[in-house]
Amino acid sequence: MVLTRKAPDWRWIGLKALAHALALLPLALLVRGVLDNTLGADPVAAITHQTGDWALRLVLLGLAMTPLRRLLGQPWPIRFRRLVGLYAFFYATLHLATYVVLDLGQYWQQILEDIVKRPYITVGFAAWLMLVPLALTSTRGWMRRLGRRWGQLHRLVYAVGALGVLHFLWLVKSDLREPLVYAAVLALLLGLRLWWKLRRPAGQAPMRGA
Ligand code: HEM
Numbered sequence: 001m002v003l004t005r006k007a008p009d010w011r012w013i014g015l016k017a018l019a020h021a022l023a024l025l026p027l028a029l030l031v032r033g034v035l036d037n038t039l040g041a042d043p044v045a046a047i048t049h050q051t052g053d054w055a056l057r058l059v060l061l062g063l064a065m066t067p068l069r070r071l072l073g074q075p076w077p078i079r080f081r082r083l084v085g086l087y088a089f090f091y092a093t094l095h096l097a098t099y100v101v102l103d104l105g106q107y108w109q110q111i112l113e114d115i116v117k118r119p120y121i122t123v124g125f126a127a128w129l130m131l132v133p134l135a136l137t138s139t140r141g142w143m144r145r146l147g148r149r150w151g152q153l154h155r156l157v158y159a160v161g162a163l164g165v166l167h168f169l170w171l172v173k174s175d176l177r178e179p180l181v182y183a184a185v186l187a188l189l190l191g192l193r194l195w196w197k198l199r200r201p202a203g204q205a206p207m208r209g210a
Contacts, residue, residue: 012079019080023087026054027094044102051095052124056164056182058088059131063161063189070196082138085157089135092128120170127163130156161186 030050033039039046062084068077100108114121134156136142143150165186168179 016083019083023058023083026050026091044098047098048095048103051091051098052168055088055092055095056161056168058084058091059157059161059164060182060185060189062088063157063186067189067192085138086135089131092131096125096128120167123163123170124167127160127167130160130163134160158190161190 030039030047033046034043037043062081065077065081065084069075100111104110111121115125116122134154137146137150137153146153165179165183168182169176172179
């Protein structure tokens with residue numbers, strides 16, 4: 001029997017390395033800011049804000065991959081979806097850890113009270129909880145094991161996007177512009193999916209990976 005070994009796809013490996021580097025850049029900038037002491041008067045608030053922003057941006061970027069694939073007629077966006085989603089979870093977890101460890105500190109148990117009493121924390125925590133099963137089941141093995149149910153489970157990411165935007169809208173005191181931009185991007189991404197779903201002739205299966 002002749003075993004043929006698949007040649008490594010260097011272009012793909014290079015692109016993936018670049019995507020990892022880009023996804024880690026915000027963290028590197030934060031670490032540099034801490035070391036240089038350039039995060040402003042309240043570094044903990046700056047870290048909380050930056051990690052929250054990147055968690056939400058990456059959730060939305062992950063949601064953009066399927067529409068991008070369709071609009072470009074290229075399969076490559078789907079190949080980055082898992083990486084983007086895992087980094088969204090990574091930044092959301094850093095965000096939560098910053099709040100619990102650096103912000104609450106010795107009063108960390110207060111997180112439970114916050115989850116119950118402060119609606120924007122309740123909503124943020126719900127979004128983070130939903131990201132957990134998505135990250136855990138993001139492998140090919142889980143995709144195979146869950147079959148059709150994998151797609152159903154991963155629709156939770158729509159709710160994560162909506163709760164992330166709501167969390168931001170709720171915590172902002174006066175200037176709503178930034179969270180409204182995120183809300184508009186989310187509405188566009190979900191609107192596109194709905195539009196395509198409604199236009200699909202009855203009985204026709206969605207595109208694979210959608
Ligand atoms: C795990 C539970 C979470 C907790 C305890 C939490 C807590 C916080 C806190 C304390 C702030 C700053 C509030 C202020 O400045 O008054 C914040 C801001 C923010 N969070 Fe969260 N959050 C959580 C989950 C999430 C998730 C899952 C996302 C995204 C999907 C997210 C996105 C954001 C954004 C975008 C901001 C605003 C950043 C800015 O002002 O530029 N958070 N969060």
